[in-house]
Amino acid sequence: MRAIQEQNAFIMEARELNRLIETLAEKGYETIGPTVQQGAILYGHVGSAGDLPAGWSDQQGPGTYRVSENGDSSFFGYVVGPNSGKSFLHPSRETLMQASRKGDLLEFVDDPAPPERYALIGLRPCDVKAIEIQDRVLLEGLYVDRKYKERRDLLFIVTVNCAKPGGTCFCTSMGSGPAADSGYDLALTELNDDRGHRFLVEVGSDSGSELVAALTTKQATAADIDSAGRQADDAAEAISKSIDTTGLREQLYDSLDSPYWEKIGARCLACTNCTMVCPTCFCTNVQDVSDLAGNSAERIQIWDSCFNAEFSGLHGGSVRQSIHSRYRQWMTHKLASWEDQFDTLGCVGCGRCITWCPVGIDITEEANTIRKRAGQLAGTVEDAP
Amino acid sequence: MANNRPKLAVFKFASCDGCQLSLLDCEDELLAVAGKVHIAHFPEASRESVRGPYDVTLVEGSITTPDDVERIQKIRRRSKMLVTIGACATSGGIQALRNFRDVKEFTSIVYAHPEYIRTLETSTAIADHIPVDFELRGCPVNKYQLIEVLNAMLWGRKPQIESGSVCVECKRRGTVCVMVAQGMACLGPVTHAGCGAICPAYNRGCYGCFGPQETANMDPLSEKLAGLGVLATNIARLYSTFNAGAEPFEKARRQVEATNN
Ligand code: SF4
Ligand code: SF4
Ligand code: SF4
Ligand code: SF4
Numbered sequence: 001m002r003a004i005q006e007q008n009a010f011i012m013e014a015r016e017l018n019r020l021i022e023t024l025a026e027k028g029y030e031t032i033g034p035t036v037q038q039g040a041i042l043y044g045h046v047g048s049a050g051d052l053p054a055g056w057s058d059q060q061g062p063g064t065y066r067v068s069e070n071g072d073s074s075f076f077g078y079v080v081g082p083n084s085g086k087s088f089l090h091p092s093r094e095t096l097m098q099a100s101r102k103g104d105l106l107e108f109v110d111d112p113a114p115p116e117r118y119a120l121i122g123l124r125p126c127d128v129k130a131i132e133i134q135d136r137v138l139l140e141g142l143y144v145d146r147k148y149k150e151r152r153d154l155l156f157i158v159t160v161n162c163a164k165p166g167g168t169c170f171c172t173s174m175g176s177g178p179a180a181d182s183g184y185d186l187a188l189t190e191l192n193d194d195r196g197h198r199f200l201v202e203v204g205s206d207s208g209s210e211l212v213a214a215l216t217t218k219q220a221t222a223a224d225i226d227s228a229g230r231q232a233d234d235a236a237e238a239i240s241k242s243i244d245t246t247g248l249r250e251q252l253y254d255s256l257d258s259p260y261w262e263k264i265g266a267r268c269l270a271c272t273n274c275t276m277v278c279p280t281c282f283c284t285n286v287q288d289v290s291d292l293a294g295n296s297a298e299r300i301q302i303w304d305s306c307f308n309a310e311f312s313g314l315h316g317g318s319v320r321q322s323i324h325s326r327y328r329q330w331m332t333h334k335l336a337s338w339e340d341q342f343d344t345l346g347c348v349g350c351g352r353c354i355t356w357c358p359v360g361i362d363i364t365e366e367a368n369t370i371r372k373r374a375g376q377l378a379g380t381v382e383d384a385p
Numbered sequence: 386m387a388n389n390r391p392k393l394a395v396f397k398f399a400s401c402d403g404c405q406l407s408l409l410d411c412e413d414e415l416l417a418v419a420g421k422v423h424i425a426h427f428p429e430a431s432r433e434s435v436r437g438p439y440d441v442t443l444v445e446g447s448i449t450t451p452d453d454v455e456r457i458q459k460i461r462r463r464s465k466m467l468v469t470i471g472a473c474a475t476s477g478g479i480q481a482l483r484n485f486r487d488v489k490e491f492t493s494i495v496y497a498h499p500e501y502i503r504t505l506e507t508s509t510a511i512a513d514h515i516p517v518d519f520e521l522r523g524c525p526v527n528k529y530q531l532i533e534v535l536n537a538m539l540w541g542r543k544p545q546i547e548s549g550s551v552c553v554e555c556k557r558r559g560t561v562c563v564m565v566a567q568g569m570a571c572l573g574p575v576t577h578a579g580c581g582a583i584c585p586a587y588n589r590g591c592y593g594c595f596g597p598q599e600t601a602n603m604d605p606l607s608e609k610l611a612g613l614g615v616l617a618t619n620i621a622r623l624y625s626t627f628n629a630g631a632e633p634f635e636k637a638r639r640q641v642e643a644t645n646n
Binding site: 037038039040042063064065066081082083087092093266267268269270271272273276277287288289290291292293294302303305307308309310321323355356358359 | 414420421539540548549559562564565568573575600609
């Protein structure tokens, strides 16, 4: 069972959640949490606990997503929707620089807008892990993404451990859930049983500790800790999808010429949805735009995707003309070469790419098939006299 | 001074004028255009008509008559850069539906004196007849993209027009996918970006106004739509609108019709 340190765990009544949100807002945070919008659970502005989708749940499968109201009083009875921490920390469009003509000179200004101070409330453990992965890419490499860093430095994270995984979740394979072990300021486990509706609060940082001090809480008992631990174990049990990651990188590298990629390519629309919703995918394009008179210009960073042909455009055209070569690039980056580059896999098992792929291509099934074929191939080689 | 400014011309073939109107719709920007270029031929905007050669020529509309076939050659000869704008000019437009039917029968039904009508059997894209420097898609074109193309042509750089799917724009603007979350039919995955994914943002599936994206993989989408319960005849209709004559859409329509029969 999950180890929860007793001295670090508190119990907060469910109604105190509102104080938590309001206190963060009073401290100057822009409070972001799950909301029902456009028929989905999206992270968006939450001013109070009343804005949270209490009593809502989601049903997810390959290429399909629905939400429904089930009348239960839990605040967090669903998992992840199509947006994630990335939408706030590494948004789809960012102005990097502006330039304007002043007489004979050009005047350059870095984007003057001050960084947003976000509190992400109700972020799922896989999404917390995704932020850690984006940190490695955008902060810890040779080049630092300045705007990401500014927002990241100010960020406050309240994660909520999952009680009911979704139909496409596989965080257990990626070591990122269904409960968080690090990367948060506060971690909540929502307990809603015959002993009442309450939260077990674990503290992960000094600012987390400060916030708890401002709330009405009491020390968690062994029974509370036991319930939270059991809930996490049950959630892990309930996850139906998995990828076996042992030796996966080598097997993917050995399978680059597998004819199976073409089978996936025939089904893939090259629509980019999987990469856009992925909380770790970080690729962007940079565009310079100017006005017709040539008096002002802007440099803009926008989300891009390895499923676009132009993404691999070099002199003379795109290197990855075929759709299957783009899918192969994507999967082998997530599950193999990411490790070489950033010392971690590029997938947290949130299942978004499976749910939001219009044709339901499932990374777990495809990776497992590639593995199996690689294994069979290796088998035949060994069996050969 | 007027002589130093690049000369811009706008010509029209079979079309509704909507794309040219997108240019007129750029009121503020148009003032800047007017300052930057000499509008040498643009009947929608000005009576002035100056003979070529033109530095940048915009062509709207498709080729549907024997006269069009000759006229477009002359225009090409008089244009340094020639950009086609809109679904008609880039894929034959809605009028390309005639390509799949008997045109003689149409003319005999519609006109009292069909013998006066000189028309081709097909409506085709400008690029099927002459080399084109850039094709800007859309029914109608997006005015900001039009400005971007003009801007690029005037400053001698490559236009920044993305050629991937509408889904890219849909996700960037934070719209929840109507196909995945509501089971609506949407052509976004196979459609060329450019509109900014307007329809899904207004809770409708994409109609494919911008034609096929650079690598449109139609068959999996046809299967998906069938899986959503869209009848084969309706899938075929989705592929037979403003870009019916674009090869991937036409092939997919034939494929759907063939499997339905
Ligand atoms: S690859 Fe898929 S499952 Fe993995 S983190 Fe990205 S969206 Fe989630
Ligand atoms: S992948 Fe795991 S952590 Fe993420 S939402 Fe699903 S159960 Fe929760
Ligand atoms: S895997 Fe799915 S979501 Fe990703 S590009 Fe292909 S069809 Fe689109
Ligand atoms: S709504 Fe349509 S355009 Fe938007 S992501 Fe879904 S399939 Fe693509």
